[in-house]
Amino acid sequence: MKVHRRAFLGGLAGSLVLTSRALAATRTLPEFTFHIVTDTHIGRQDGNTPIKQWKAAAAEINAAPGAFVLHLGDVVDSGREAQYPIYMDVRKTINKPVHEIPGNHDPQDLFAKYIRPQIDISFEHGGVRFVLFNNSDRESHMGFIKPPQLEWLKSELAAAEKADQFVVLCCHVPVHTNTHPDRGWYVKPADGQTEFYALLEQHKGRVLGLFHGHFHNGIRGWDDHKPVIESLFPSCCYNQDRKLVNHPQLAGFVVDDLRVGYTNVTLGGGKMTLAYKPLGAESTARHETAIS
Numbered sequence: 001m002k003v004h005r006r007a008f009l010g011g012l013a014g015s016l017v018l019t020s021r022a023l024a025a026t027r028t029l030p031e032f033t034f035h036i037v038t039d040t041h042i043g044r045q046d047g048n049t050p051i052k053q054w055k056a057a058a059a060e061i062n063a064a065p066g067a068f069v070l071h072l073g074d075v076v077d078s079g080r081e082a083q084y085p086i087y088m089d090v091r092k093t094i095n096k097p098v099h100e101i102p103g104n105h106d107p108q109d110l111f112a113k114y115i116r117p118q119i120d121i122s123f124e125h126g127g128v129r130f131v132l133f134n135n136s137d138r139e140s141h142m143g144f145i146k147p148p149q150l151e152w153l154k155s156e157l158a159a160a161e162k163a164d165q166f167v168v169l170c171c172h173v174p175v176h177t178n179t180h181p182d183r184g185w186y187v188k189p190a191d192g193q194t195e196f197y198a199l200l201e202q203h204k205g206r207v208l209g210l211f212h213g214h215f216h217n218g219i220r221g222w223d224d225h226k227p228v229i230e231s232l233f234p235s236c237c238y239n240q241d242r243k244l245v246n247h248p249q250l251a252g253f254v255v256d257d258l259r260v261g262y263t264n265v266t267l268g269g270g271k272m273t274l275a276y277k278p279l280g281a282e283s284t285a286r287h288e289t290a291i292s
C-alpha cells in the first residue's frame, strides 16, 4: 500500500513547523489482514451461547488468513471470574497471536490475572504500531483517558515517529462524541477527549484508525477526524438494532449487518477494508476507506 507522506520541509519556515508529518518519508506498507473480535461476554445470563459463539469464531479465525486477533473488550460478562479460564481455554486453540483490551465488564485485576499482567501495551506488525489501552470503567459506560495514559500515548506516538510506523489505537469505549440514536457513550472533553484529539492532530497522517467495541451495533463509525477512521465493531455475543441504517440525521458510516460475528480488517491497496464476518455465513457487508 502506497501511503502519502509529506516530504521534509527544508529551510527556516520548515524547521518552525517541524511535525510528525514533516519528518515522515514516503514508503510502502505491505498488505495484510487481521481479525477483530469484541464483546464476547462469556457467561452472559449464565448461558452457554456466548462460549459456543467464541468457539465458532476461533475455529473460523484458525482457518482464515489473518495474521493476528484484536479483542476490543468485555471478554466476560459482568466480571464473572470463573469465565476467564473458560475464555482462555478457547483462546489457546487459536493458532495466531491474540491481543485483548479490557471493557467495562472486565475488572482490571481479573484481566491482569488471567489475560495479561500489563494492561496498556503496544506491538508492531507490518510497519503499523498497534497501541492498546484501557479507557473503560466498571462503574460507567463512559470512557476515561487519564493524564498518565496521555503521557504514555505521547511516548508511543513519539516512538512510532522515530521508527516511521503508522499507528492504530484501540480502546473499548469510543472517543467520538455521539448521541441518540447512538448510545451516547464516549470520552467527554473533560475526561481526556480534548487532549487526545490534540495529540492525534500533532500526528496527523500517521494515525490510521481508532478501533472500539462497546456498542453491540455492528460496524458503526465516523470519519470527520480524517484521515483517522474511528470505528466500532460487532459483538461476537449479541448485537442490537438501533435503526441506524438510513437514519436521516446520522453522521458517519454504518454497515448494514447486525449478525453475531467478527470483522476481517485489511490494510493495503491504498485503503482500509472492514469486512463484516457473520459466524457461519459469507462476508458480504463492508466499509472501505481510502488511506492517503
Ligand SMILES: [Fe+2]
Pocket: 039, 041, 073, 074, 103, 214, 215, 216
Ligand atoms: Fe459489551
